[in-house]
Amino acid sequence: MxxxxxxxxxxxxxxxxxxxxxxxxxxxxxxxxxxxxxxxxxxxxxxxxxxxxxxxGPDALLAPPWVPWTERLRAGDVGVGDIAPTPADDPRLDPAEVSVPDPRLPTDDETADALVAELWLGRPRVLSRRGRDDAAERWYAGDRGPNAPIARAARLSCGTCGFLVPLAGSLGRLFGVCANAVAPDDGRVVSFDHGCGAHSEALVVQTRPRPFGDRVPTAADEGADAPEARPEDSAAPAHASSAPTPDGEETQSPEA
Missing domain, CATH: 2.20.25 (N-terminal domain of TfIIb)
Incomplete structure (x- = not known):
């Protein structure tokens, strides 16, 4: 062999x-x-x-230990048409509990449906505390948290930006959704201490022109050759003056 x-x-x-x-x-x-x-x-x-x-042998090339598919899934693995079933005992979820309504409230079907829709009570399960904590830690440590390079370079944070839409519930204390179309994180969840250059208060400073007074800068000020003076640009002699005539015409006064 x-x-x-x-x-x-x-x-x-x-x-x-x-x-x-x-x-x-x-x-x-x-x-x-x-x-x-x-x-x-x-x-x-x-x-x-x-x-x-x-x-x-001791140095053999082996396949990694088998891992269940539920533990192998990573962000971005689920594509168009794919299904990622959630286990019935997923620790990130809790059963949705609907409390007994106040007897003083109307009990008609229309009001009940409106209440359920407003409070999002129609879902079978909701995020558990562990699910919220996992999401908060993942978001905060990701590319839309305070340690992202774009956030470190930003002068202003998302917490003071007018384009931030805060989340509801406990996650709204730290996160919101960016609503600035020109921002790199538009439509994504960002932490309040994240930031970028598209902050609502990143205004353009309007500069006012500095007056030169009676002096007009010429090309000579910039090191270029001064242009030849034209006759019409030369000033009148100091001993000459113009005086209006009764008919409104100006006459040149004789030299002294």
């Missing part, structure tokens, strides 16, 4: 029973070894092969 390699050793199983180990050369069974068990009957010199099996 080409898959049988050198002899590795022998181990006594019982009186007149021993097992010989040989290296397995098969590439698909790295670290495995052939175990050949031989036996000899009492008062006999004839040795008989009892069994030959392939067993894993």
């Amino acid at each position: 080409q898959s049988v390699g050198p002899h590795q050793g022998v181990e006594a199983e019982d009186e007149h029973v021993v097992t010989h180990y040989f290296t397995c050369r098969d590439r698909g069974y790295v670290g495995w070894r052939w175990a050949v068990t031989v036996v000899r009957a009492p008062d006999s010199d004839r040795v008989t092969v009892n069994e030959v099996v392939l067993l894993p």
Whole structure:
């Protein structure tokens, strides 16, 4: 047999029973070894092969331990059309309990249906305390918690953002849903101390132009060559003045 390699050793199983180990050369069974068990009957010199099996050695490549499918599911495993059944005894859920209504309240069917719809009492099961705690820990430690890189770089937190829609119940003390269409977490649950650059109060600061006074900057201020002065841009001499005439025309005064 080409898959049988050198002899590795022998181990006594019982009186007149021993097992010989040989290296397995098969590439698909790295670290495995052939175990050949031989036996000899009492008062006999004839040795008989009892069994030959392939067993894993100390360094054998083995498959991981079997894990039930309910424990193998991870976020994102359920796709379109897939079904992930929830166990009847799921510790994350508790049976929904409907308390006896106040006798002073109307008992007609329409009012009862409205009350059930408003309080979400029509569900067979609701989140247990463990389910809420698991969700809170998972959300807080995830990409929409305070330790996300985008949150660390943000100046303002979601707790002060006008686009935050707080959750109802106890989870609403720490989480809300982002309602900003341009935010990266729009439509997702974020913690109050999460943050991003699309905060409602991240306003653009309106800068006011700085006045130059009577001086107009030229290209020379920026290190460029000053343009040649044009006649119309030159100022009038200090000794010349213009005076209006009775007919409304200006005349140039003679030089002194």
